Amino acid sequence: MRILITNDDGIYAKGIEVLYHILAPEHDVYVVAPETEQSAVGHAITFLDPLRVKEVKRNGVFFGYAVNGTPADCVKLAIRELMRPLPDMVISGINHGANVGENVIYSGTVSAATEAAMLGFPSMAVSIDAYPAKDYSGPIAFLPKIIKLVENKNFPRGVSLNINFPHCPAEEIRGIKITRQGHLKYAETYDRRIDPRNRVYYWLCSQTAEYDSDEDTDSHAIQEKYIAITPIHYDLTHYPSLELLRKWFGEENRSCVKSAIGK
Amino acid sequence: MRILITNDDGIYAKGIEVLYHILAPEHDVYVVAPETEQSAVGHAITFLDPLRVKEVKRNGVFFGYAVNGTPADCVKLAIRELMRPLPDMVISGINHGANVGENVIYSGTVSAATEAAMLGFPSMAVSIDAYPAKDYSGPIAFLPKIIKLVENKNFPRGVSLNINFPHCPAEEIRGIKITRQGHLKYAETYDRRIDPRNRVYYWLCSQTAEYDSDEDTDSHAIQEKYIAITPIHYDLTHYPSLELLRKWFGEENRSCVKSAIGK
Secondary structure, eight states, X not given: OEEEEEOSSOTTSHHHHHHHHHHXXXXXXXXXXXXXXXXXXXXXXXXXXXBOEEEEEETTEEEEEEESSOHHHHHHHIIIIIOSSOOSEEEEEEEESOOOTTHHHHOHHHHHHHHHHHTTOOEEEEEESSSSOOOOHHXXXXXXXXXXXXXXXXXXXXXXXXXXXXXXXXXGOOEEEEOBOOOOEEEXXXXXXXXXXXXXXXXXXXXXXXXXXXXTBHHHHHHTTEEEEEEEOSOOBOGGGHHHHHHHTTTTSHHHHHHHTTO | OEEEEEOSSOTTSHHHHHHHHHHTTTSEEEEEEESSOOTTOTTOOOOSSOBOEEXXXXXXXXXXXXXXXXXXXXXXXXXXXXXXXXXXXXXXXXXXSOOOTTHHHHOHHHHHHHHHHHTTOOEEEEEESSXXXXXXXXXXXXXXXXXXXXXXXXXXXXXXXXXXXXXXXXXXXXXXXXXXXXXXXXXXXXXXXXXXXXXXXXXXXXXXXXXXXXXXXXXXXXXXXXXXXXXXXXOOBOGGGHHHHHHHTXXXXXXHHHHHTTO
């Protein structure tokens, strides 16, 4: 396959180098990644500023293109402009730190895969549950097999795969679980400090206090040393609430909606 | 109610001033908003840099707090640190430009409401379908009524309201529609230019080419001069694909999952 790879830790991160070496033996790999770390940028895109592209070498060899933007920018710019022929698949990662539970919504790694899905390409985000990660033997052993299993499948339109690896030696990994996005409990505070010029500033301090105990969730699976694969999409509609809102606004009876707002 | 208001166009934008004046007569309003425009930042949060807070006056009167961060940062910092007692509701907007269809995923305005929902507060994002907006008579006439209709309701956990107004005089608004996030067709390109130092740069050019024709969608509703209200949440799981993925990875038979990846 022809694979576009990107990440959110930046083109000089260890994770994207590992991903490159996992994929390059069997695939035609094209790297377009952020010039600098873009963690927690969510699905940001850049349109108030111009984007620039730089060729990057690693170990003296051409590695890919660095963009002064976000992971979603990298995917959009690669597909709309830089990469011809177009990719068969887009893979983002390998991210330092799991993208499970509520973290998914903040994740630049995931947003790159989502952007690819929005543009109509099969895609996946790959993360490992450690910050920083030291042992990549899990992804090295199993990611090629996962890719082989999905490479000829028809991805449902707009759906991408959010793949999270436990951080343990490959031989300890117990298998794959198909999961849903779970919940995390955070211990989250702001550390209030005073700078040398006597001005206040705040650092966000956030730690996962508790993983989800539900067996079908992403965070539970990686805790149990399974690879978690969650199908994700970009439709934020909460369908179960549609009926409730229709009641709140009296939409069963169209004239009510108008009278509710005085029309 | 005690209402936290924020936006993504920045604390000096017209939309947040209009929102303030709509709410202030009946509610206790507290403003924490980005210092600068944060359009299309998605659900970015800041933790690689510290946040600073500045008091801002508008027309010589204290208006609120400006934060050198994103809309999600503003909500998180207000709730975790700045605002006591805590709000009864969080409202983000009024955004210049509709946040409908695929735009929702890029929207800083929406991410502020989503962040509030993640933290357990009833919330809504409010946008108007014009850039820039000139006529706010729709929100001025109907937003107080919408707030009255939802203020004592139990918001389902994690759900917020994405509210989009058509850009027309209030008397032309036909009512409210409860909608789902639809699809937009974009004409999206990068404009490749050469700077005075002979280096290439790219501007993202994006225009909505076609709104959704499905009657139950957000974008269709505002085209038809209805106020679109979509319940949104932050669980990106695509539930209909869980079964499909279980088949791809042979998870019906647990041993298959292991053998599929060679375990």
